[in-house]
Amino acid sequence: MERENNYELNKRNKEGNLKIKKKSIDIKKLMNMDLKALKTKLSKRLKKANKIRTPEKKRKVIAFDIGSSMIKIVEGMYYKEELTIDKYITMKTPKGAVVDGEIKRSEELYNKLGQVLKENGIKAKYGICTTNSTLIINREILIPRVEDEEMDTVVRYEIQQYLPINLEDYILQVQVLSEEEINESKKLNVRVIAYPDKIARGYYDLLIKLDLRPYALDVNYNAINKFINCVDKNNEYEYNPKDSVAFIDMGASFIDVNIYKNGNLDFTRMIKAGGNDIDELLIEQNLIKAEEVEGFKIRNIDLEEPFEPINIHVREITDDWIEKIEKIIQFYKNKNMGEEVSSIVIFGGSSKLKGMDNYMTEKLGIKTIRRKGLSKIAFKSSDDSKRIDDFINVIGSVIRL
Template sequence: MVTLPFIKNSLISIDIGFRNIKIVEVEVGKNNEIFIKNFGIASTPKGSIKNGAIKDVKSVTNEIKKVMNEINVKTKNAKIVMSGTNIISRIFLIDHIPGQDLSVAVRNTISQNMPIDMDAHQIDYKVLQELKENGSSKLKVFVTAVLKSIIQSYIDILIELGLKPISVDIPANSTAKFFNRDIMVNENETWFKKKKYSKLSQNTFAVIDFGSETTIVNILRDRVLEFNKVILRGSSNIDEAIAAKLYKKLDESERLKKIHGMELPETNVSEEQEIIYQCIKGVIDDIAKQIYQCFEFYEKRCYGDKVGKIYIIGGGSLLKGLRDYLEDVFTVPVYPVSLLSIEGIEINQGLDSERLNYLINSVGITL
């Protein structure tokens, strides 16, 4: 075991997704340096999550316990990240009146514009900026709302595991924490691309998390999260499309997806290859259309700037040809990002670095 001099806090973080549960043990330094001691990935029991809430605490905790034993976790302090499907986020413009109680103004705005039970939800907000509209001073406020019962279902997991709950967080916050740091990416751009992209804003960018069941769109301006949307389509939909067309089992369809991706050979294309390509492209086209709608909504309804570049994360971002496809569709540079692309991350020797792309949310909540 490597021991680093800056270490002060040990944490375990747990990210429960629809397909996989990611468990990471980290040590966090005084300047938020992160040392990944160990990690494990388990399959999420089928039917254990519904609408973002944990419905079968026992089966989930049993899977987590197995992994914790396998990787020999000793830490008790724990953070957990929620599934993103039942997290509501909105941006509102609120009249800026000197001396007003902003929390009351936010709650009044939510009650008038969001069809939710205010008492049943945990509501958090962040002021993004002050601006003028028709001569009046306004505050642009980013609001998130989550059912308290869903938050409690995640706390129950930690208690059942005998861990000390430190926080329950959402994927968007994890992403925002990481992308406040310097990101080391391979530019790998031609002179033509650099010229074409040179006039785009570098202060506004998207981080797109390609997951199994969902695709999460985050937009940050000046490294501050200003937009978040969960698209209910993910890489598992590709597996299902291939399985339906080729009469294959899902695990075989997933294998074919990984082999072929969005790249067709120039010659001697078989009928099966063509079908696989069309299945993948059909799902990705649908996701890209919804991403584009998110960008438009952010610009027109959230007083945002045009997105100048895209970072892609998550297991689905490893799909062959996805980066080139997204660059062609959105005409902005696209950068795949792994944990080791992010400043201040170190990993214990001997760990499988190829699987780190699945861990950005689970590591990000430790900050």
């Protein structure tokens, strides 16, 4: 039997507080690695998506890339392979509201987001959240070749052998990667994503409180995967998507290293480090106030000027990041029988430090570029003051395949 999960929205009291309750629903073979257990029509069982294809609908969405320090928001639509972005917004995450992908202070986050949506005249009614967390488990495992209806049971048994976790606390999604024959026995190589139920519920609650219909919950490395395939696939002048290419999101608390090959996610790891390390250094040395640190970093730090005192200290921090990135790339190479990462694409806050791309190229011996622009997107907003490369994760989450 497949494990079934669903969420049913129930009114709780006269103040309109909301309560989420589990109910049986088929979430097998979730499309696009999106956790469609969070779809909106929760009073009905979802049709089996792997057997019934519903006609594509023209649906405008509001998508949130929720990080511990910053939140990126876009309003847009993906329809008939055309991506349109109406608005794109950044805001600071309320302090302590999100920790390692989990919402900890929901009321503060709701109040701030509600204010921002109102101020920017957001009209979309469908909501998407994308995030990442060290609590999200991503594993490739080999299982016996079985029929579709047996897949869930076999995967649950096998994953329990690898990980000492209570699977009742996770939403599982399985993607078949390949079929192999080992000792005359046919095996399936599958990717299993285990998404903590409590994190999923937190985002579901948030969207409902914002008066949005929860449409999908995405994971950043999957959003990037869709971005590569639908937006970035013609950028061979920068990198060849048929090769192993590392997309590195250099965030405030974490550095996400995601390696793609032939347009598919091949490997992913998170490093617990990021721009906050530099912020703390600058504040501790009384060089800048906390509220001015972002602008200061962009204006005053240059990794290609090694003799300035501040650059010396920042290079020490970035050297530690690069050492960890190098170990991940080496592990990937060893795991894949010498498969080389041919190029690196960096984005996110710390990628904007002057000279970061050249510095990483020098240190790693791998061509590193900073993603600066986007193609194949219709932007209706005339505001060009924001760096669009900050929105790769959230734009990718808008794409529904």
